[in-house]
């Protein structure tokens with residue numbers, strides 16, 4: 001029996017941090033043996049806010065190298081660049097014409113990003129979730145594992161698929177496969193180190209708010225030393241009055257690979273002075289091997305390019321077949 005298919009992607013903008021790793025990539029690694037995975041770098045999404053052309057390609061290589069360094073294996077996964085497959089842009093256009101404007105205007109991420117952009121909001125930023133729907137539906141995935149912040153975009157993807165099917169195909173023979181989101185509770189939302197109620201984010205102006213995957217041991221030590229805590233002794237999960245405490249314990253749990261119960265017990269009587277060095281040591285131990293692999297891969301662009309070329313070929317085959325079905329359903333039937 002053919003394996004079920006997984007699809008997901010990350011935008012190549014800025015340095016990846018623990019939120020990207022624990023909320024997304026690590027989950028892909030955990031399940032990869034049981035699935036046929038399609039993992040990509042969303043470089044078309046990366047230009048929905050002002051970007052630097054001189055950085056775009058390198059940022060894309062960096063995300064690919066991070067996937068590989070984090071343990072994504074080419075035995076199970078196809079890694080590719082979104083802009084290499086023109087079907088993404090093409091299907092996004094077709095979806096544009098069946099997506100009501102007000103579905104996009106109520107997207108939380110659009111509203112948040114639009115506020116930051118001021119006058120300069122592009123049509124692309126509004127249209128971002130439609131492109132994401134095309135990314136997903138082209139590959140007919142069974143599962144789409146993403147972080148909690150992408151939930152609304154996945155619901156929109158399902159809505160677009162259902163609307164398309166309803167308008168342009170029969171119930172017995174739908175053109176588009178409606179995917180299932182996979183949102184992990186634990187680690188789906190890694191919070192800021194300076195405010196336990198806000199998501200850890202690339203766009204937070206404070207470097208101290210996040211641990212980047214490539215941070216040196218010294219930087220990690222400094223960031224954890226300065227991170228926000230509270231004056232209460234004894235550490236616990238899930239106390240709504242102690243968001244930082246919950247976040248730091250969750251990081252420790254995920255990075256040490258222990259169960260929640262074990263961590264709750266180990267840390268129940270600890271003060272921050274004892275816990276912070278423990279978290280520091282655990283974080284450095286988890287990230288060092290990833291960093292070593294990452295640098296080796298980045299130093300071998302020839303290898304990386306061969307991975308992406310192979311990925312492109314495999315992805316294009318799947319994507320183009322779905323695009324053709326969608327075009328035919330819409331009435332594009334004149335032979336080439």
Ligand code: TRP
Pocket residue numbers: 007008009010011042045131132135136144146150153
């Ligand atoms: N919007 C996603 C993010 O910011 C990235 C993304 C683009 C994506 N296309 C996708 C994720 C398709 C999953 C599936 O994280």
